[in-house]
Amino acid sequence: MATADPERAGEPEQEQDVVKGRSPWRLGWERLRHDHVAMAAAVVIVLIGLAALLAGVVSDLISHPPDTQYREIGLSPAGVPQPPDSTFWFGTDGVGRDVFVRVLYGTRISLLVGIASSFGAVVLGTVIGMLAGFYGGAVDTLLARALDVILSMPFLLFGVALAAVLGPSLWLVVGVIVFFTLAAVGRIVRGQTLSIREREYVEAARSLGASNRRIMFTEILPNVLAPVLVYASLLVPIAIIFSASLSFLGLGVPPGTPAWGVMLREAIDYYTVAPWLFAFPGGALLLTTLAFNLLGDGVRDALDPKASRLGRAG
Amino acid sequence: MSLLEVENLNVTFPTPDGMLHAVRDVSFTVQSGQTLGIVGESGSGKSVLMQTVMGLTHGARITGQAYFEGQDLLTMTEAERRGIRGARIGMIFQDPLTSLHPHYRVGWQIVEMIRAHGRQTSKRAARARAIELLDHVGIPQPDQRVDAFPHELSGGMRQRVMIAMAMALEPALLIADEPTTALDVTVQAQILELVKWLKDEIGSAVVMITHDLGVVAEMADTIMVMYAGGPVEWAQRRTIYYAPHHPYTRGLLSSLPAGERRSRLDSITGQPPSLITLPSGCPFHPRCPFVMDRCITERPPLRQVAGGNGDGSHRSACWLPIDAVGLGEHVDEQRAAYAHDARGATVHGRFGDAP
Amino acid sequence: MLRFVIRRTLYGVLVIWVISVVVFVLFFVAPRNVARKLAGRQADMSAVEAIREDLGLNRPLLEQYGDFLWGLLQGDLGYSYYSDEPVTDKILDALPISVSLAAGAAVIWVVLGVSIGVLSALRPRTIADRAATTFALFFYSMPTFLLGLLLLYFLFYQLHLVGIDWFPAATYVPLTEDVGQWARHLILPWITLALVLTGTYIRLTRGSMLDALGEDYIRTARSKGITESRVTVRHALRGGITPVVTQFGIDFGTLVGGVLITEQVFGLQGLGYIAVTSVVQGDLPVVIGVVMVASAFTVVASIVVDFSYAVLDPRVRLT
Numbered sequence A: 001m002a003t004a005d006p007e008r009a010g011e012p013e014q015e016q017d018v019v020k021g022r023s024p025w026r027l028g029w030e031r032l033r034h035d036h037v038a039m040a041a042a043v044v045i046v047l048i049g050l051a052a053l054l055a056g057v058v059s060d061l062i063s064h065p066p067d068t069q070y071r072e073i074g075l076s077p078a079g080v081p082q083p084p085d086s087t088f089w090f091g092t093d094g095v096g097r098d099v100f101v102r103v104l105y106g107t108r109i110s111l112l113v114g115i116a117s118s119f120g121a122v123v124l125g126t127v128i129g130m131l132a133g134f135y136g137g138a139v140d141t142l143l144a145r146a147l148d149v150i151l152s153m154p155f156l157l158f159g160v161a162l163a164a165v166l167g168p169s170l171w172l173v174v175g176v177i178v179f180f181t182l183a184a185v186g187r188i189v190r191g192q193t194l195s196i197r198e199r200e201y202v203e204a205a206r207s208l209g210a211s212n213r214r215i216m217f218t219e220i221l222p223n224v225l226a227p228v229l230v231y232a233s234l235l236v237p238i239a240i241i242f243s244a245s246l247s248f249l250g251l252g253v254p255p256g257t258p259a260w261g262v263m264l265r266e267a268i269d270y271y272t273v274a275p276w277l278f279a280f281p282g283g284a285l286l287l288t289t290l291a292f293n294l295l296g297d298g299v300r301d302a303l304d305p306k307a308s309r310l311g312r313a314g
Numbered sequence B: 001m002s003l004l005e006v007e008n009l010n011v012t013f014p015t016p017d018g019m020l021h022a023v024r025d026v027s028f029t030v031q032s033g034q035t036l037g038i039v040g041e042s043g044s045g046k047s048v049l050m051q052t053v054m055g056l057t058h059g060a061r062i063t064g065q066a067y068f069e070g071q072d073l074l075t076m077t078e079a080e081r082r083g084i085r086g087a088r089i090g091m092i093f094q095d096p097l098t099s100l101h102p103h104y105r106v107g108w109q110i111v112e113m114i115r116a117h118g119r120q121t122s123k124r125a126a127r128a129r130a131i132e133l134l135d136h137v138g139i140p141q142p143d144q145r146v147d148a149f150p151h152e153l154s155g156g157m158r159q160r161v162m163i164a165m166a167m168a169l170e171p172a173l174l175i176a177d178e179p180t181t182a183l184d185v186t187v188q189a190q191i192l193e194l195v196k197w198l199k200d201e202i203g204s205a206v207v208m209i210t211h212d213l214g215v216v217a218e219m220a221d222t223i224m225v226m227y228a229g230g231p232v233e234w235a236q237r238r239t240i241y242y243a244p245h246h247p248y249t250r251g252l253l254s255s256l257p258a259g260e261r262r263s264r265l266d267s268i269t270g271q272p273p274s275l276i277t278l279p280s281g282c283p284f285h286p287r288c289p290f291v292m293d294r295c296i297t298e299r300p301p302l303r304q305v306a307g308g309n310g311d312g313s314h315r316s317a318c319w320l321p322i323d324a325v326g327l328g329e330h331v332d333e334q335r336a337a338y339a340h341d342a343r344g345a346t347v348h349g350r351f352g353d354a355p
Numbered sequence C: 001m002l003r004f005v006i007r008r009t010l011y012g013v014l015v016i017w018v019i020s021v022v023v024f025v026l027f028f029v030a031p032r033n034v035a036r037k038l039a040g041r042q043a044d045m046s047a048v049e050a051i052r053e054d055l056g057l058n059r060p061l062l063e064q065y066g067d068f069l070w071g072l073l074q075g076d077l078g079y080s081y082y083s084d085e086p087v088t089d090k091i092l093d094a095l096p097i098s099v100s101l102a103a104g105a106a107v108i109w110v111v112l113g114v115s116i117g118v119l120s121a122l123r124p125r126t127i128a129d130r131a132a133t134t135f136a137l138f139f140y141s142m143p144t145f146l147l148g149l150l151l152l153y154f155l156f157y158q159l160h161l162v163g164i165d166w167f168p169a170a171t172y173v174p175l176t177e178d179v180g181q182w183a184r185h186l187i188l189p190w191i192t193l194a195l196v197l198t199g200t201y202i203r204l205t206r207g208s209m210l211d212a213l214g215e216d217y218i219r220t221a222r223s224k225g226i227t228e229s230r231v232t233v234r235h236a237l238r239g240g241i242t243p244v245v246t247q248f249g250i251d252f253g254t255l256v257g258g259v260l261i262t263e264q265v266f267g268l269q270g271l272g273y274i275a276v277t278s279v280v281q282g283d284l285p286v287v288i289g290v291v292m293v294a295s296a297f298t299v300v301a302s303i304v305v306d307f308s309y310a311v312l313d314p315r316v317r318l319t
Helices: A024-033 A036-061 A099-135 A137-152 A153-164 A170-197 A200-207 A211-246 A262-270 A276-303 B045-052 B078-084 B106-116 B123-134 B155-166 B183-202 B213-215 B237-242 B245-254 B292-297 B329-343 C001-031 C034-039 C045-055 C061-073 C087-122 C127-140 C144-161 C179-213 C216-223 C228-240 C243-257 C260-266 C271-281 C282-310
Strands: B002-015 B018-028 B035-039 B061-068 B089-092 B173-177 B205-210 B222-227 B230-236
Touching: A024 A036, A024 A276, A036 A099, A099 A137, A099 A211, A099 A262, A137 A170, A137 C001, A137 C282, A153 A170, A153 A211, A153 C001, A153 C260, A153 C271, A153 C282, A170 A211, A170 A276, A200 A211, A200 B213, A211 A262, A211 A276, A211 C260, A262 A276, A262 C144, A276 B035, A276 C144, B002 B045, B018 B045, B018 B173, B018 B230, B035 B045, B035 B213, B045 B061, B045 B173, B045 B205, B045 C087, B089 B155, B089 C216, B106 B123, B106 B155, B155 B183, B155 B329, B173 B183, B183 B205, B205 B213, B205 B329, B213 B237, B222 B245, B230 B237, B230 B245, B245 C001, C001 C061, C001 C282, C087 C127, C087 C179, C087 C228, C087 C243, C087 C271, C087 C282, C127 C179, C144 C179, C144 C260, C179 C228, C179 C243, C179 C260, C216 C228, C228 C243, C243 C282, C260 C271, C271 C282
Parallel strands: B035 B205, B035 B222, B089 B173, B173 B205
Antiparallel strands: B002 B018, B002 B061, B222 B230
């Protein structure tokens, strides 16, 4: 335990404090760094992120824009999609577009939806949960009941209904996911806040005249952050799967967009003749959700060692 | 033949930080009908020791022998051990609330014990026996309490249920692991009294594990004091209380509330050592007020101590002279002087001043 | 006890009412032009108006909602804009399909999830445990529709190509007609739905079993000399099953109300299927009907879950 940590060399702390005073975050990071599976998943996520960033560059390099239909070279004379070859690495789709470039572009939408909705849900859920737990009384009753109602709604069915009413769009998908997942975050944060509110150090801060807002930010927020972060990391793959599912039903991002769910929906018509049409976007989708889940599990194991028993062994 | 004979028992657990040596070379015997007190701080290995004997430790490396009624518990098959557990050796634990299954009625739990070792017992007969047992351990209205859930009973009642269960098959040996620690002070004495009474009635031997020398003061015939996984002192009860040898035993004694026993050694400072990286030499030396050079380099073996019962049954693992036994300032001065001579350095005369 | 049931039921009704308001408002905030759709592209304004009049879409919102609520209280969910069929009939036709799908899959995922979870917890950190957790994570990360497509491709299409038709394309054969055919036609959807959920149950069971196995009462059970299998099942599993039951109640309640994606992939016309179809068509009465029924199932499931706490754990008191 008392291993010297070069990163801390410059910090003005006593030797023995290095062991006792190491923050849970630093301990968590130490544990995460030694979790090979989680680190491998992080590398995969970085690569996926790079693919998203460089989709345009790659598309320019091989001069295959994502929406160009290569009806001459991309389709057989009978109009059948072409299997993977040296020109079209992942083959072509039903209208002769380059699947490789479209899969690359698809990373953008998946990451955007996954991260944006997870972030939105965590921010809103934390605010609602903290307000409900901190103020209690009528505020709490109202907010907690509202969260209950949200949790009682059939998530996917409502998503479908909303998407149909408001028309398919990327931001609507994000909004739907945020709305339905903030309730779970809110519940966690509310519970934590309720218990922290009663602790001595909060009482102490209050007796010293700290304002409610100050107490919430300096005493309560840091203590709810760890579970919330764990939840956020596990929310990303859920959001990605949800948005792909909506797109698959034709109710997510608009048809024609290079998103994995859309591509998979388009692949159904060709699944007997062109299995690559669902192999590549499907593989990319699965790889992404797997990587995020593995990293999420690692983060949970690292920040909450007790809960680690729920997940992978080591 | 002794009822239980443990020889050179070692228990180590592999951990990410290294091997944890929980029990280190422990040997002792328990005679039929006798009571052995095993005393030590938490982390001294006393619980692991007895759980290993019962075959309840998992993932550990175990060496040594533990003969119960002539058979080695450590080499027999799990099925053979199962036949002994509960039937021949009963166990009660520290916290009766968590030790009883919260989802089953107490009667069910006692019936399970009875029927585990006697399939031919009918459920009806086992239930009648359970009620009888509850009555026997002093639970009022046993025919109603038999259908109570553990959370519906008080702490003392729960421990009585545990005792009724452990004693159901009249075992030859009862292992009581801190049976009073989780209870109210007023209830503790009643529970000890009950154990003592049942033991005499059934004629069982008892191994009483505790951190509190006061608990075994009334009932133990022999006491083994453990520190950092190993035995440091072994003697008849009277000897331990009136003529202890090991400074650790003296520290435990002086932390007892009884006023007359309080010497000028107030309490033991510091923490028990990590069982992964033990101190060199005597594992107690960093906390010992009489530490000598030899203690730091050489681990003291269990040696016979002078006096005591005169039968050589008083043994201690300490480098202090074998006649430095007893309590009081006189002995302290004697020890301090010896430590001073042996070390040739400043004397750390008080536990309170030890580094 | 009675107080709990009454309180919980009233609360459930309140939740369903709130949901009905949300759905109703939602569809009128941004209405799809159903009348225009029904009338067809070439129709003139008067035809569209006539249809609107006919469907009652011209009346004030509150009045329409009042009618809807009044109908709801009488168990009448209105008529489909498209087929004029009573919504109740449509739902009653679709319900057996969704229930069949959910119930069959539930058997598979509970048996698989709990048994793998238990075995995994008994041997933590062994190869078998790691394999189980990897399996769990893999299917947990798998989008349902992707797994459905994969199974269709390999187990239906590829096998079909070599002349093996073990898994027929999913069409619904009512249970009352032919049990064998009912099951045979539902095998692929069952596997799809079950595998996707098994991961959650493996993880949940493994975790709560590990917690339970660490409890003091397990040590007591072992000290009694009962068999290890009895310790595992009667003591540890009994002690750790509550979270699994909770999760099951919620999952099953949600699924009975419509297995949207699996039904879509396999073309099974259950509640989820008609929900998606009606949503796309803007067939408001059907959408509201399905949402109400699905919400009711969720609410009932959550009441049953609360109730099961008290059954499973004598320490819980219902108030």
